[in-house]
Amino acid sequence: MLRQLTEWFDPQLLLTLAKQTGFARRTARKLTPLLFVQATILLVSQSAVSFRRWAALVGVLGDRCLSKQALWERISVRAVAFLQAVLALVLARRLPLPAAARPAALKSFRRILVQDSTTIPLAPKLAAAFPGARNQRGSHHGQLKIQALYDLLAQRFVSFSLSGFNRNDQAAAYDVVPVMRAGDLVLRDLGYFVIASLQQIAQAGAFFLSRLRLDTGLWDVRSGKPLNLLGHLQRHGQFDGEVLLGAAKFPVRLVAVKLPEAVAAERRRKARANRDRRCHPSARSLALLGWAIFVTNVPRNVWSPKTVAQVYGLRWRIETIFKAWKSHCRMTEVPQGSAPQLEAMIYARLIFVTILAPLCAVSPWREGKITAPPPLSLLKLTGLVADFFLILCLEASPRRISDTWLRQLNYHSRYELRSRKHFMETLMNLS
Structure with a gap:
């Protein structure tokens, strides 16, 4: 070694x-x-x-x-x-990696880039360099945030960055743009949902797969009128089609897959238990939690709705990596x-x-x-x-x-x- x-x-x-x-x-x-x-x-x-x-x-x-x-x-x-x-x-x-066949669902992409972050609590004296969240008394604790970009296919890291907790994931959503190449697929969780960032990924000839923020405006591609997604799902059970996203009317493919009732109930329980008053869920949001809802620019002839959900599940690999960091690499010590x-x-x-x-x-x-x-x-x-x-x-x-x-x-x-x-x-x- x-x-x-x-x-x-x-x-x-x-x-x-x-x-x-x-x-x-x-x-x-x-x-x-x-x-x-x-x-x-x-x-x-x-x-x-x-x-x-x-x-x-x-x-x-x-x-x-x-x-x-x-x-x-x-x-x-x-x-x-x-x-x-x-x-x-x-x-x-x-x-050099061992030659191996890829699953059919991944053959269309050069790299699969998973972006995520993990935080490390720090002593209060480091709050000036790495500010954390404020406590109830208004004082800062130190908190370090590590942003990581990982290539799932090559099983290697692409980039890292360090910051305080005050630089949130939405601000880091643009970090992928300088290292991205045409043909890449970017997987990210809801914290990185920024429409302008998704537009930049598409403009670079790359692909994205993200969960949908439920308060995002949706418009019908043909009529240009607001889309009643919940009504459509309650009538038809699922959705797979083109929509216009947000004020920018960015065209994307929206996929909604019905979840098992036990999974939906657990998601609603967690949403109600969130103590952040800004995240108090509406009746519409609670109802939509019965579906896994994604936005992507990967065509329907490449991925079925089921494949969309399965590929998004690959994002959990980086969560396992973060667990290994903290449990075995003494990243917090x-x-x-x-x-x-x-x-x-x-x-x-x-x-x-x-x-x-x-x-x-x-x-x-x-x-x-x-x-x-x-x-x-x-x-x-x-x-x-x-x-x-x-x-x-x-x-x-x-x-x-x-x-x-x-x-x-x-x-x-x-x-x-x-x-x-x-x-x-x-x-x-x-x-």
């Missing part, structure tokens, strides 16, 4: 990135760009992160002694910019002393999950059947790799780890020079 990390990160290229971002301004004697990247990524295996552990890990990997104070001085906005550049380098890397420390650790963990993703990229799509043995579970694989990642990397090291580790113990385990006496001084001064 350590060998793979070295192969992925060419030392000379990392040095160039470090100089471009200001992280390295002179020849490093102890903390080289490669050692910094490797050690920061390997901290994913640690249940707690401190500058002493971080510096000791640099020392073990590089067979040298680095003080925690020296490391602390290097964790700045320049270090964050350097790790951002490394993440961009990793995201741009294309790995990061140091929160300062914004640069937090960002450095988050970007390092994003580099780790980007490298890890191809390990799960063996496709189960072989002639419509599940391969034998069964494919790897993302959650199980992430948990085991994250827990043993440091051990596996150290095992591949050409150095005698016990010797370098003893050197770190001797260096980092001593009392620090302080005005307050430590235990041994107190003991020896007893009269």
